[in-house]
Amino acid sequence: xxxxxxxxxxxxxxxxxxxxxxxxxxxxxxxxxxxxxxxxxxxxxxxxxxxxxxxxxxxxxxxxxxxxxxxxxxxxxxxxxxxxxxxxxxxxxxxxxxxxxxxxxxxxxxxxxxxxxxxxxxxxxxxxxxxxxxxxxxxxxxxxxxxxxxxxxxxxxxxxxxxxxxxxxxxxxxxxxxxxxxxxxxxxxxxxxxxxxxxxxxxxxxxxxxxxxxxxxxxxxxxxxxxxxxxxxxxxxxxxxxxxxxxxxxxxxxxxxxxxxxxxxxxxxxxxxxxxxxxxxxxxxxxxx
Amino acid sequence: xxxxxxxxxxxxxxxxxxxxxxxxxxxxxxxxxxxxxxxxxxxxxxxxxxxxxxxxxxxxxxxxxxxxxxxxxxxxxxxxxxxxxxxxxxxxxxxxxxxxxxxxxxxxxxxxxxxxxxxxxxxxxxxxxxxxxxxxxxxxxxxxxxxxxxxxxxxxxxxxxxxxxxxxxxxxxxxxxxxxxxxxxxxxxxxxxxxxxxxxxxxxxxxxxxxxxx
Numbered sequence: 197x198x199x200x201x202x203x204x205x206x207x208x209x210x211x212x213x214x215x216x217x218x219x220x221x222x223x224x225x226x227x228x229x230x231x232x233x234x235x236x237x238x239x240x241x242x243x244x245x246x247x248x249x250x251x252x253x254x255x256x257x258x259x260x261x262x263x264x265x266x267x268x269x270x271x272x273x274x275x276x277x278x279x280x281x282x283x284x285x286x287x288x289x290x291x292x293x294x295x296x297x298x299x300x301x302x303x304x305x306x307x308x309x310x311x312x313x314x315x316x317x318x319x320x321x322x323x324x325x326x327x328x329x330x331x332x333x334x335x336x337x338x339x340x341x342x343x344x345x346x347x348x349x350x351x352x353x354x355x356x357x358x359x360x361x362x363x364x365x366x367x368x369x370x371x372x373x374x375x376x377x378x379x380x381x382x383x384x385x386x387x388x389x390x391x392x393x394x395x396x397x398x399x400x401x402x403x404x405x406x407x408x409x410x411x412x413x414x415x416x417x418x419x420x421x422x423x424x425x426x427x428x429x430x431x432x433x434x435x436x437x438x439x440x441x442x443x444x445x446x447x448x449x450x451x452x453x454x455x456x457x458x459x460x461x462x463x464x465x466x467x468x469x470x471x472x473x474x475x476x477x478x479x480x481x482x483x484x485x
Numbered sequence: 486x487x488x489x490x491x492x493x494x495x496x497x498x499x500x501x502x503x504x505x506x507x508x509x510x511x512x513x514x515x516x517x518x519x520x521x522x523x524x525x526x527x528x529x530x531x532x533x534x535x536x537x538x539x540x541x542x543x544x545x546x547x548x549x550x551x552x553x554x555x556x557x558x559x560x561x562x563x564x565x566x567x568x569x570x571x572x573x574x575x576x577x578x579x580x581x582x583x584x585x586x587x588x589x590x591x592x593x594x595x596x597x598x599x600x601x602x603x604x605x606x607x608x609x610x611x612x613x614x615x616x617x618x619x620x621x622x623x624x625x626x627x628x629x630x631x632x633x634x635x636x637x638x639x640x641x642x643x644x645x646x647x648x649x650x651x652x653x654x655x656x657x658x659x660x661x662x663x664x665x666x667x668x669x670x671x672x673x674x675x676x677x678x679x680x681x682x683x684x685x686x687x688x689x690x691x692x693x694x695x696x697x698x699x
């Protein structure tokens with residue numbers, strides 16, 4: 197069991213009894229340091245009265261709970277819309293990039309590269325401020341443009357990861373390009389792409405919080421409303437302590453789902469050749485994908 | 486069009502603000518990412534656990550939430566620093582998680598025999614890591630680290646929305662002065678393109694010199 201745990205690395209040997217004792221000492225010391233840091237943070241929190249009843253009282257009220265739930269609902273709504281639209285846009289752009297017609301390919305490449313190079317927030321602000329769009333559509337449009345462009349690359353590398361013989365055989369049977377794509381390449385590519393797609397959806401979920409900056413009434417916005425309430429003595433830290441675990445938890449669940457899917461696939465003999473790497477965050481580097 | 490020429494100083498200030506933020510946050514992210522990556526491959530269990538928690542939590546935290554907590558939350562319990570320092574801390578810590586993972590996957594690409602050979606020469610863990618494995622891992626992580634830093638430059642826009650003086654923030658000043666908002670955004674976009682293309686060019690040069698295909 198022990199040897200198994202250490203098997204994965206080339207960096208050190210299975211420790212002997214002396215080294216083991218030394219490691220245990222390091223372990224205890226570092227744990228003590230971390231615990232000390234945590235204790236110091238708790239001391240600071242108590243010292244600045246973050247655990248007083250007034251500061252935590254708001255969470256007992258139904259109205260405030262509803263406000264938070266509504267915010268969470270709005271976050272999930274923006275996420276769902278952005279996810280669907282980016283998948284659609286990603287498909288369209290990937291089809292464009294895989295097209296046989298040069299102008300179409302160039303146009304799709306230009307769109308993909310531009311939207312990947314821009315900060316999402318700049319696009320969202322542009323749509324919100326310059327085009328005077330409502331917060332929710334502005335947020336969703338910005339997220340869809342960015343994530344759609346990234347997903348287009350995922351789809352493209354997914355289709356390209358299918359063995360070349362597959363496409364050639366389908367063409368030899370007399371299928372048209374559309375048929376080759378929809379009947380042969382895409383069904384095989386989807387399996388390999390799935391983990392990368394879900395990882396990109398985690399990015400979309402995280403980025404819905406950008407809606408806060410354009411006054412979309414999402415989860416963080418609801419938190420901010422409560423946090424700046426004078427009646428409860430500005431319960432800023434309690435709000436952060438309540439909303440962060442929920443936000444981080446949602447993203448973690450989705451990340452774990454992606455990992456679970458990819459692990460399950462690695463065991464599946466049907467998808468051996470293809471493994472699509474998740475898209476690099478914002479790349480302009482040739483040769484990365 | 487005249488938005489740029491007549492407000493060059495505003496744009497330049499925002500541009501330099503973004504560059505400054507990106508440079509300092511990159512340094513912090515690279516250092517922290519390196520430390521966390523060493524933790525994650527260390528023989529001591531508690532180091533590994535700490536590294537894993539750090540990476541898992543930060544990678545799944547929305548950056549806006551992190552900025553919210555750091556810029557607006559930390560002052561509430563007595564930690565008052567300039568806004569810019571807070572922004573660098575938030576950006577740097579967030580990005581360090583991605584740098585750490587890039588480094589770690591780079592370490593995994595180094596053949597096991599290399600580490601075994603180093604050990605048979607009597608090297609310790611830190612010697613093996615710093616003299617044999619990392620120099621080789623470094624060559625294969627140039628592209629992913631480059632794209633992580635490009636992402637950092639783009640993410641620095643969020644700091645602007647939290648009123649740290651940087652490129653995106655210039656639109657507020659200029660729209661108050663009544664300039665055409667579309668052209669303002671055009672020049673902001675150009676500014677970001679300059680920054681991201683520069684980073685990508687730098688990393689292309691690095692890759693040509695030292696890179697190896699993964």
